[in-house]
Amino acid sequence: MSTVELPTATVPREPKQGRGPLRLGRFVLPVYTWLVILYTVIPIVLMIVYSFNQAPSGRMTFQWLGFTTQWYQHVFQIPDLTNALVNSLIVAGSSSLISAIIGTPLAIALARYRYLGRNVTEGVIFTNIAAPSVVVGASLLSLFITLNLNRGLVTIIIAHVSFCIAFVAIVVRARIVGLDRSIEKAAYDLGATPWVAFQKVLLPLIMPGIIAGMLLAFAMSIDDFIITSFVAGQTLTFPLWVYGAVKVGIPPQVFVMGTLIFLIGVVLALVNVFMQRRRA
Amino acid sequence: MLPAVREGVPNEAEVAAADVHLRNVVKTYGGVVAVDDLTLEIPRGEFFSLLGPSGCGKTTTLGMIGGFETPTSGTIMLGDQDVSRVPPYKRDVNTVFQSYALFPHLDIFGNIAFGLKRKGMPKEQIASRVTEVLRLVDLPGYEKRKISELSGGQQQRIALARALVNEPRVLLLDEPLGALDLKLRKQMQAELKRIQQDVGITFLYVTHDQEEAMAMSDRLAVMNAGKIEQYGTPRDVYERPATRFVASFLGASNLIAGKVVSSGGAEFAEVVLAGGQTVRVPAERVTPGQVEISVGIRPEKLLLEPVSEPAAPGYNAITGQVILGTYLGVSHQYIVKGPADTELVVYVQNLGATAPTLGETVRLSWLPEHTFVV
Numbered sequence: 001m002s003t004v005e006l007p008t009a010t011v012p013r014e015p016k017q018g019r020g021p022l023r024l025g026r027f028v029l030p031v032y033t034w035l036v037i038l039y040t041v042i043p044i045v046l047m048i049v050y051s052f053n054q055a056p057s058g059r060m061t062f063q064w065l066g067f068t069t070q071w072y073q074h075v076f077q078i079p080d081l082t083n084a085l086v087n088s089l090i091v092a093g094s095s096s097l098i099s100a101i102i103g104t105p106l107a108i109a110l111a112r113y114r115y116l117g118r119n120v121t122e123g124v125i126f127t128n129i130a131a132p133s134v135v136v137g138a139s140l141l142s143l144f145i146t147l148n149l150n151r152g153l154v155t156i157i158i159a160h161v162s163f164c165i166a167f168v169a170i171v172v173r174a175r176i177v178g179l180d181r182s183i184e185k186a187a188y189d190l191g192a193t194p195w196v197a198f199q200k201v202l203l204p205l206i207m208p209g210i211i212a213g214m215l216l217a218f219a220m221s222i223d224d225f226i227i228t229s230f231v232a233g234q235t236l237t238f239p240l241w242v243y244g245a246v247k248v249g250i251p252p253q254v255f256v257m258g259t260l261i262f263l264i265g266v267v268l269a270l271v272n273v274f275m276q277r278r279r280a
Numbered sequence: 281m282l283p284a285v286r287e288g289v290p291n292e293a294e295v296a297a298a299d300v301h302l303r304n305v306v307k308t309y310g311g312v313v314a315v316d317d318l319t320l321e322i323p324r325g326e327f328f329s330l331l332g333p334s335g336c337g338k339t340t341t342l343g344m345i346g347g348f349e350t351p352t353s354g355t356i357m358l359g360d361q362d363v364s365r366v367p368p369y370k371r372d373v374n375t376v377f378q379s380y381a382l383f384p385h386l387d388i389f390g391n392i393a394f395g396l397k398r399k400g401m402p403k404e405q406i407a408s409r410v411t412e413v414l415r416l417v418d419l420p421g422y423e424k425r426k427i428s429e430l431s432g433g434q435q436q437r438i439a440l441a442r443a444l445v446n447e448p449r450v451l452l453l454d455e456p457l458g459a460l461d462l463k464l465r466k467q468m469q470a471e472l473k474r475i476q477q478d479v480g481i482t483f484l485y486v487t488h489d490q491e492e493a494m495a496m497s498d499r500l501a502v503m504n505a506g507k508i509e510q511y512g513t514p515r516d517v518y519e520r521p522a523t524r525f526v527a528s529f530l531g532a533s534n535l536i537a538g539k540v541v542s543s544g545g546a547e548f549a550e551v552v553l554a555g556g557q558t559v560r561v562p563a564e565r566v567t568p569g570q571v572e573i574s575v576g577i578r579p580e581k582l583l584l585e586p587v588s589e590p591a592a593p594g595y596n597a598i599t600g601q602v603i604l605g606t607y608l609g610v611s612h613q614y615i616v617k618g619p620a621d622t623e624l625v626v627y628v629q630n631l632g633a634t635a636p637t638l639g640e641t642v643r644l645s646w647l648p649e650h651t652f653v654v
């Protein structure tokens with residue numbers, strides 16, 4: 001008996017990019033891309049650069065007076081600002097966590113089940129994202145006043161959770177939709193009760209989505225100004241403090257904190273991407 | 281539609297020994313009937329296939345046995361336990377999914393041990409069972425590998441191992457070879473058959489590939505439009521298809537319309553074909569009282585002879601005109617215009633004989649016992 005040699009498939013060559021009459025790939029697309037990147041990155045770069053600027057009066061100026069790292073050494077020198085930053089971190093941390101806890105089951109329900117009110121839920125999620133912050137802030141304020149709730153950290157967190165849930169739900173749902181349904185069936189088939197199947201199979205598989213959703217929620221929460229300003233009462237968060245400081249001049253520490261928040265966000269996002277690659 | 285003659289219906293002893301009983305199972309989806317009053321016995325320890333075209337209800341049937349679908353009515357028994365409404369995690373069946381559905385976040389050991397861990401088996405025992413089953417599927421020492429490192433064929437074996445390691449009462453396989461290329465598929469068919477014989481677990485195999493079902497099954501059921509058309513051994517079903525659908529779905533068939541003219545008492549009934557030629561068919565294959573029938577012959581059962589030579593005694597013989605000849609290497613395939621302009625397919629083994637020319641009138645003959653009636 002002889003072995004039948006199957007002919008090895010010849011891989012068709014990909015047509016080279018940018019060979020069209022306009023040579024889009026060679027010039028136009030790179031130039032366009034770089035312009036967009038510059039447009040989005042310049043403000044962030046300015047913030048980082050000016051966080052190293054000398055500022056003799058303790059107020060930010062946009063004249064370059066020389067390089068210094070002193071603002072990094074004295075980043076927590078202004079107690080009110082530090083306090084506001086701590087408030088912001090508490091709010092962003094807890095609202096991203098709470099919205100992950102509420103948003104994940106919502107995402108599973110939307111992705112995997114058909115039930116009465118499913119379309120309504122979906123609509124609410126999108127209107128929630130589309131609704132102007134001014135409207136949300138004003139209506140939440142009137143709700144809190146009606147309920148006679150004292151404005152402070154708690155009301156800020158409640159308000160932030162209400163808009164973060166939608167982001168978590170959308171990100172997590174995208175992850176679940178991409179999963180083979182048979183994987184959950186296989187867990188049941190192998191004797192896992194619904195709870196065990198969730199814990200041992202679904203949750204680990206959608207964790208990157210949950211983390212990505214939480215990061216997004218964290219980012220949305222930490223720099224929210226409009227809604228927070230309605231429901232904060234006497235409590236100051238980082239954006240509220242910065243807004244208040246604008247009238248008298250911004251201390252350079254604000255730029256330092258902004259830079260640090262940005263860097264932490266970037267690092268977390270990269271870690272999530274890296275973890276996801278390693279699992280796959 | 282013709283009444284489905286259920287050839288090879290299992291006798292009472294077989295029913296008693298059966299592992300899976302489906303009784304009058306119906307499944308409808310919003311008014312659309314997917315499975316229509318299905319009754320089926322799957323004998324213990326057999327390799328059983330449910331064969332049918334896509335949308336015939338075979339996967340739905342498998343889903344109901346696995347516990348992923350609930351029958352609209354009827355009962356499903358595993359042994360003597362009614363499991364019609366038992367959730368999948370409480371059923372002693374395991375499934376090999378079409379997409380394999382391996383857990384990508386667990387390594388191979390984690391995948392295979394998943395079911396055993398749910399049963400609370402001690403760790404050392406789990407480890408030895410996993411080692412054992414990996415040897416069975418010919419991937420020894422793969423415990424620590426990741427799913428993404430495996431080829432399609434290897435993933436297939438792991439999916440099989442993950443289900444088999446639980447020693448289920450019945451193993452359900454949902455077109456598990458569908459994603460593999462032809463060469464690998466043939467290899468896995470033989471492998472699956474070997475594994476089934478080694479472990480002796482009842483396999484219920486769902487496929488639309490008739491060759492695959494024939495090659496592996498001890499018995500099979502042909503499904504169409506939510507109903508079982510025929511049940512029996514591959515040989516029974518191929519040699520004596522009970523319905524027009526089975527005759528054409530399982531291999532190729534030549535069907536010629538005719539009228540029964542005599543059947544009383546004799547071994548063979550006489551049938552006058554449309555066009556006037558008379559053939560004989562085994563009398564027991566004609567339902568008493570039935571007159572309008574179709575006579576069927578498989579293409580490889582037909583002999584193609586020049587009309588100048590004398591006909592062999594005892595053979596049915598009809599004449600026709602060759603309208604197309606195709607050289608296939610191993611055989612020639614001819615299309616012959618037979619009685620009442622019916623186009624008949626004939627396979628002639630390539631023995632180097634002189635090929636008939638196009639337009640030539642030839643005689644087609646075959647043994648009466650090779651005739652079936654639908």
